[in-house]
Structure formats: structure tokens, C-alpha cells
Amino acid sequence: MKILIIEDELVLQRSIAQYLTGEGNICSMASTYAQALERLNAYQYDCILLDLTLPDGEGLQILNYLKRMNRTEGVIIISARNSIDQKIEGLSLGADDYLIKPFHLSELNARILAIVRRKSAHGERHIEFHEIRIDLDAKEVLVNGKLVYMTKKEFDLLLYFVSNKGKVISKSAAVEHIWGDDSDMVDSFDFIYTHIKNIRKKLTDAGSRDYFQSVYGIGYKFTEA
Incomplete structure (x- = not known):
């Protein structure tokens, strides 16, 4: 999964990124409202992890932005503010969860998994597309019940395309999805x-069946048509 950590406490930001990366995720980071x-x-x-207090703006403004742009990412507010009014406001603006600092990183990871599963697979632990079945917990791909071995990047890439079936995915978007911040260092998207x-x-x-289609000059899409 690709996770954006919007947090200005750099020690906490690095700690979250290190833990979530160790769990197999790709993490991008922003320390200010402008960077976010x-x-x-x-x-x-x-998924987006959102601190409410940023040096140059309010996290709630970012929630408003996401709402205006009809973005579908899961959002977990991570805040030291333990006000019920603040929680209600954040959740009413579209946040999926609210976690009070300090928190255990294992709990944060569990909440991320629950939100992404709910959004990408309507609460199910697997995604099916005709004969293809993707098990989100075991991180396995099966075709007609037969296990197909894939590397982590292959699994993440297939899940990305299946979750966005019918949409054209550019090569740059695919690269950024599986490489995160390091995609800026990639010289070519040919891989x-x-x-x-x-x-x-x-x-x-x-x-x-082969559901991948090349879209000349742009990238690929995963579709039946």
C-alpha cells in the first residue's frame, strides 16, 4: 500500500515510516501543509495519516481539500487533541478514523489495514475479478483456485490495476505507486x-485471460473490453 504521512514531528514521522515500511508499505512524507x-x-x-497541527496550516483544511476534489483515500487523523468536538469535526469532514497520540504503531497499522480493506474491497478480505482472486491478508493471487507466485512488487502492481480496473494508469503513476518517494530517482519507466x-x-x-491493455503513449489499463 501507498501511505502519505503528514506529520511535522520528524521523530514520530520517521518512526511511523520505518514501522510501516517494515510491514511492506510504501511511505511518502510531508512535514508542512504546503508539502502535503x-x-x-x-x-x-x-491511506493518509494526517496531523491536525501543521506549521503553516491546519490539517482540517486538507480534509476540506480532499472532499472538494472527491478523493477516495482513507484518512486517519493522528492528533494530540483529545477534544470530542475536534473528533466530530474531523470525522464529519470525511476522516475515517481518529487516533490520539501517543499510540502503538501496531494499532495504527491495524487501523490502516481495516480502512483500506473496507474501501478497496467493501470490507472483504479478498478481491475477485472473474477467475482471478487476490487475498489481501495472505497477499496471494489465485487463478481458478490455483496459487500463482508473485513478487511483492508484482502483487502490489496487480492489486493497484485491479482496484482501478477500467482506468488508464500512466507509467509514472505505476512507478510512483510501487517505489514511492524513490520514484524521483528512476531514470526510465521501462522496467x-x-x-x-x-x-x-x-x-x-x-x-x-489477459486483461492488460496498452494505451499508446500513456500506460496501461486493466479491463475486459
């Missing part, structure tokens, strides 16, 4: 072609 908007204007995320080629072969070898 820059990230959000450039990329999509699976995405290799990843998708490998995923296609593994799926079709297991008996699946």
Missing part, C-alpha cells in the same frame, strides 16, 4: 513494462 498539498496534487494514495509482462505471463500460464 504538493504530494496530493501529484499522486494518489491508499514497468517488464513487471507487467511478467504478471501477464504468470496469469495466462495459470489459465487467466
